[in-house]
Amino acid sequence: MMDELLYSSPSLTNTLIFFGLGASLLMMVLGFVTYAILAERKVMGFMQLRIGPNRVGGPFGLLQTVADVLKLLLKEDTIPKAADRPLFMLAPVIAFAPAFMVLAVIPFSESLRFSDIGIGLLYYIAISGISTIGVLMGGWASNNKYALLGGMRSAAQMISYEVPLVMSVIGVILLTGSLNLIQIVEAQENIAFLFVQPLAFVIFMITSVAELNRTPFDLPEAESELVAGYHVEYSGFRWAFFMLSEYVYLFAMASITTIVFLGGWNPIPYLEFIPGVIWFALKFSLIVFFLIWLRATLPRLRADQLMSFGWKVLLPLALLNIFISAVIKEIWF
Amino acid sequence: MNGELILFFVLALVAIGSGILMLNLTKVVHMVIALVFTFLSIAGLYVMLSAEFVAFVQVLIYSGAITIIMLFGIMLTRHDDKTETKIGAPRMILVLTGIVAFFVVMFFQINDLSFGEQAADLHVDNTEKIGIALYSKYVIPFELTSVLLLVALVGAIILAKRDDKDKGAEDNE
Numbered sequence: 321m322m323d324e325l326l327y328s329s330p331s332l333t334n335t336l337i338f339f340g341l342g343a344s345l346l347m348m349v350l351g352f353v354t355y356a357i358l359a360e361r362k363v364m365g366f367m368q369l370r371i372g373p374n375r376v377g378g379p380f381g382l383l384q385t386v387a388d389v390l391k392l393l394l395k396e397d398t399i400p401k402a403a404d405r406p407l408f409m410l411a412p413v414i415a416f417a418p419a420f421m422v423l424a425v426i427p428f429s430e431s432l433r434f435s436d437i438g439i440g441l442l443y444y445i446a447i448s449g450i451s452t453i454g455v456l457m458g459g460w461a462s463n464n465k466y467a468l469l470g471g472m473r474s475a476a477q478m479i480s481y482e483v484p485l486v487m488s489v490i491g492v493i494l495l496t497g498s499l500n501l502i503q504i505v506e507a508q509e510n511i512a513f514l515f516v517q518p519l520a521f522v523i524f525m526i527t528s529v530a531e532l533n534r535t536p537f538d539l540p541e542a543e544s545e546l547v548a549g550y551h552v553e554y555s556g557f558r559w560a561f562f563m564l565s566e567y568v569y570l571f572a573m574a575s576i577t578t579i580v581f582l583g584g585w586n587p588i589p590y591l592e593f594i595p596g597v598i599w600f601a602l603k604f605s606l607i608v609f610f611l612i613w614l615r616a617t618l619p620r621l622r623a624d625q626l627m628s629f630g631w632k633v634l635l636p637l638a639l640l641n642i643f644i645s646a647v648i649k650e651i652w653f
Numbered sequence: 654m655n656g657e658l659i660l661f662f663v664l665a666l667v668a669i670g671s672g673i674l675m676l677n678l679t680k681v682v683h684m685v686i687a688l689v690f691t692f693l694s695i696a697g698l699y700v701m702l703s704a705e706f707v708a709f710v711q712v713l714i715y716s717g718a719i720t721i722i723m724l725f726g727i728m729l730t731r732h733d734d735k736t737e738t739k740i741g742a743p744r745m746i747l748v749l750t751g752i753v754a755f756f757v758v759m760f761f762q763i764n765d766l767s768f769g770e771q772a773a774d775l776h777v778d779n780t781e782k783i784g785i786a787l788y789s790k791y792v793i794p795f796e797l798t799s800v801l802l803l804v805a806l807v808g809a810i811i812l813a814k815r816d817d818k819d820k821g822a823e824d825n826e
Contacts, residue, residue, distance in 0.1 A: 407686065438780050439705050446713035452720050453689055460682055460727055468727070475720045482717065499780060 326436055341434065345423060353567040354385045360612050367616040395556035400463060403553065407461035412554070412561035415454030418447045419568040426575045427502050429585040429596035440501035441493065444576055445486055448531070451565060452478045455540070458562070459550035470549030473623065474533065474540035480630040481530040481537075487638035488523040491645035492580055505584035512583035519641045521581045523634055528573045529614060530630070533566065536618040539626060574607040582607070661701060668694040681726035689719050706780040 328334060358373065358381060365372025377383025399408055425440040427433035437443065452475055459471020493499060495516065496507040507513075514521050530537040541549030551562045578584060582603040585596030621629070668691050675687035692715040699708035787795050 404680075404682075407682065410686075437705060438778065439709055442706070442709045442713070446709040446716070449713060449716040450689075450693075453686075453716060453723070456720060456723055456727075457682070457686065460723075472724060472727070475724055479717050479720060 345434065346420065349420070349423065349568055349571055350564075352571050353564060354389070356567055356570060356608060357385045357388075358382070359608075360615070363609065363612045364616040367613070389560065392556055392560045397556040397558065398553075400553050402463040404461040404463065407457050408553075409558070411454050411458030411461055412558045412565075413454070414457060415451050416561045416565040416568070418450040418454075419565040419572065422447050422572045423568070423575075425501060426572065426579065427505065427584065428575075428600050432597060433502065436502060437500070439499045441489060441499045441504070441576075441580070444501075444572070445482070445489075448569070448572070449478070449482060451569070454565075455550050455562075458554065462550075462553035464553050466546045466548070467550050467552045470540045470546045470552070473546075474550055477530060477533070477537065477539060477626060477630075480627060481527045481634075484523055484630065484634040484638045485527040485531060487635065487642060488520045488527065489580060490638075490642050491517045491520045494642070494645045494649055501579050501584075505579055505586065508583040508586055512581065512586070514581045514583075517581070517641070517645065519637065519644075523638050523641065524577065524581065525610075527630075527634060528577060529611065530626075532569055532573055532611070534570075534611060535615045536621050537626060538620060539623055542620060570608065570611065574604050574611065577607050578603045657701065661698070664694045664697040664701070667691075668698070681730050682723060685719060685723045685726055688722075689716075692719070704779065706783055 325334065325337065361384075362372040362380070364370075373381030373384035375381060375384075376387045399405060422444050423434075425435050425437060425443050455478075456471040456475045459467045459469075459474070462468070492504065492513050495513070496504050498504065498507075504513075533540050540546075541551070546552070551559055554562060578600060584603075585600045587594060587596070587599050671687040671690035671694070675684045675691065678684050678687060692711065696708040696711045699705070699711065
């Protein structure tokens with residue numbers, strides 16, 4: 321049904337249907353963000369021998385995030401007097417809009433997908449780069465030393481780690497012969513790229529954590545050095561938008577990892593009776609859990625270690641991986 | 654008036670409007686943000702011409718490049734730095750006649766221009782076709798460009814390194 325819609329000629333009804341579908345995806349993602357934050361706090365609590373949120377909404381704190389968001393919405397929206405008003409107000413929008421835009425190309429299963437374009441992977445990488453501008457803009461417009469330092473760090477980090485991120489997926493693109501995410505999933509029908517391209521997977525996981533600004537790469541918002549980083553002057557709804565974009569990127573990045581390396585909706589052999597969406601959700605949850613696990617386990621890197629690690633370790637490894645993949649493709653495929 | 658035309662006008666207006674804003678704004682960072690909107694709407698125009706690959710490579714390259722320009726703008730200028738321009742009346746008139754002449758020439762040339770038969774299947778596998786054309790038909794220009802870029806990269810590294818060494822030598826003295 322989805323495919324028929326995608327290939328039908330554009331009309332007003334179709335526009336409305338796509339608008340409705342987009343809105344429902346947004347609601348789904350907001351639901352995910354609500355419970356991802358709760359899960360993060362619960363899992364970290366479990367790992368640090370604490371309980372985590374347990375008061376609001378039953379014994380598991382199921383409504384904790386909802387209450388937090390309500391509190392954020394009721395908070396006073398402050399704009400510092402010395403801030404650059406127009407940019408200060410535009411920055412959260414520019415940071416969040418690309419985060420939601422990248423979800424357009426992600427295929428969740430063979431029938432549940434919102435687009436079928438030939439450059440899916442390139443679209444994801446290109447659009448997600450725009451968020452950096454929003455972050456840097458917010459840091460500059462706040463007119464605050466800590467915010468500016470956080471924004472600068474974030475720009476440096478995101479640009480340096482984007483290079484190995486792109487390089488690591490080139491091996492997969494070589495083996496598939498396509499940038500289309502749907503064809504990348506279909507190419508993994510027999511074996512997931514995780515086993516064919518283990519080095520690429522490791523590089524991709526490390527750089528994706530850095531792109532998400534999560535521990536051990538959370539230098540742009542290192543609390544002990546920068547108070548809060550680029551969003552130090554933000555409050556209420558605008559601050560919520562920065563946080564939201566971070567968690568929507570978590571969703572997008574976990575989905576992309578699932579699709580490119582874990583085989584998307586392809587089932588494990590002999591378990592084909594379980595529908596594709598459930599397989600996708602299982603693999604996706606595994607990645608999200610892994611990211612939370614990392615956050616609760618590892619300490620933060622130093623700024624100079626971060627840069628030299630990105631340029632001197634990850635980039636040469638990614639180039640080596642491209643070379644090996646090209647040789648493998650010439651010999652076996 | 655169909656949707657395509659409306660979309661084209663919106664994108665063109667954003668591209669031209671932010672281009673003008675970029676020239677007229679006074680703060681460096683504001684100018685760079687205007688530049689972002691110009692590049693994004695040009696990418697949108699590429700998508701409308703069914704050249705998605707070019708469009709998203711443009712977004713990929715320029716979003717990184719613009720961030721760097723912005724970093725330089727922040728680091729090399731003061732926070733409230735503003736450019737002040739004073740232009741005399743004769744220069745204004747001269748520029749205006751130049752613009753009008755350019756517009757007239759371009760308008761008549763574009764009106765008379767004919768591309769012949771338009772290709773209808775541009776959107777089919779265009780990324781693959783770009784790759785094939787680049788590596789078979791245009792392989793020598795492509796390699797020359799890559800050598801040029803490599804030379805620029807190595808040159809940048811050497812320049813940065815030498816600076817460091819001189820500083821070290823000065824410190825030793």
